[in-house]
Amino acid sequence: MSQTNTSHTAFPSIAFIGGGNMASAIMGGLLRQGVPASKIIVVEPFEGARQALQNNLGIAALPVASEALRRAGLVVWAVKPQSFKEAAAPVADFTREALHLSVAAGITTDSVAGWTGTRRIVRAMPNTPALVGKGMTGLYARPEVDAQGKALIEAVIASTGELSWVEKEEQLDAVTALSGSGPAYVFLFLEAMTQAGVDMGLSAEQSYKLAVATFQGGAELAARSTESAEVLRQRVTSKGGTTYAAITHMQQQKLPEHFIEAMRKAEARAKELAAEFGK
Ligand SMILES: NC(=O)c1ccc[n+]([C@@H]2O[C@H](COP(=O)([O-])OP(=O)(O)OC[C@H]3O[C@@H](n4cnc5c(N)ncnc54)[C@H](O)[C@@H]3O)[C@@H](O)[C@H]2O)c1
Numbered sequence: 018m019s020q021t022n023t024s025h026t027a028f029p030s031i032a033f034i035g036g037g038n039m040a041s042a043i044m045g046g047l048l049r050q051g052v053p054a055s056k057i058i059v060v061e062p063f064e065g066a067r068q069a070l071q072n073n074l075g076i077a078a079l080p081v082a083s084e085a086l087r088r089a090g091l092v093v094w095a096v097k098p099q100s101f102k103e104a105a106a107p108v109a110d111f112t113r114e115a116l117h118l119s120v121a122a123g124i125t126t127d128s129v130a131g132w133t134g135t136r137r138i139v140r141a142m143p144n145t146p147a148l149v150g151k152g153m154t155g156l157y158a159r160p161e162v163d164a165q166g167k168a169l170i171e172a173v174i175a176s177t178g179e180l181s182w183v184e185k186e187e188q189l190d191a192v193t194a195l196s197g198s199g200p201a202y203v204f205l206f207l208e209a210m211t212q213a214g215v216d217m218g219l220s221a222e223q224s225y226k227l228a229v230a231t232f233q234g235g236a237e238l239a240a241r242s243t244e245s246a247e248v249l250r251q252r253v254t255s256k257g258g259t260t261y262a263a264i265t266h267m268q269q270q271k272l273p274e275h276f277i278e279a280m281r282k283a284e285a286r287a288k289e290l291a292a293e294f295g296k
Pocket residue numbers: 034035036037038039040060061062063066095096097098100103104105120121122142143144145197
């Protein structure tokens with residue numbers, strides 16, 4: 018992935034429409050990178066969320082769209098797919114000249130273009146580890162976005178972790194099913210591994226610590242290794258040993274097949290969201 022040389026001093030004012038989890042993760046990354054809070058404008062109708070932004074990040078959010086949005090060179094759409102169209106209506110007139118970045122699952126850039134009146138749009142699929150600077154974000158840029166615009170988006174997203182561009186917009190549905198929803202799969206496995214540890218006589222606390230460290234260590238080993246996950250798995254699996262017993266059971270129960278099937282459900286849901294809420 019090419020690295021950007023956009024420094025935070027070159028950042029334009031950035032407006033966030035929606036100030037919930039994902040917006041907070043990106044804003045947190047920007048602040049950590051030295052972008053001043055005065056360069057960030059947020060529209061967030063829910064008072065509890067505005068309070069959280071003020072308390073956690075020192076950012077004062079607006080309850081409704083206003084002329085202040087005209088300052089923004091970049092608009093980040095961080096509302097739920099269900100609320101996007103409604104959120105765009107009062108904002109669009111102020112932001113036609115800006116570059117737009119949407120993180121909404123499923124919603125296509127054609128829909129965003131229709132609602133915002135501009136085609137300078139990048140669509141992104143981040144994930145929640147962005148909250149701790151360990152995010153993974155897939156990105157798609159419409160042809161109307163120039164190299165400078167892409168460099169700005171890279172600089173914003175790099176403040177939350179890693180990124181990877183896709184060539185076709187529909188590939189973002191696969192990214193959504195994989196890394197977007199993926200942290201939830203990891204947490205589900207953590208829950209199951211912790212429960213198994215408890216069932217076998219460990220405390221919940223110790224069991225959870227072992228499970229989290231195992232995920233961290235396994236992921237780090239895979240990231241640093243030149244060998245495939247399959248080879249790394251075989252190294253743990255002594256013939257006739259303990260891992261063999263567990264993996265054999267998982268394979269007999271078709272766990273990998275079920276897992277792949279589940280991820281295809283997430284991909285299908287991304288497409289449904291586009292059809293349901295993109296009009
Ligand atoms: N949470 C994730 O893991 C994740 C990962 C990738 C992408 N996303 C996408 O990010 C988007 C936001 O998700 P989230 O988890 O941050 O949700 P969230 O509910 O935490 O945040 C959405 C915010 O939008 C606000 N909002 C509602 N209507 C609005 C309006 N008309 N104008 C402005 N703001 C409005 C809500 O009050 C809320 O604070 C979604 O589209 C989701 O698909 C989420």
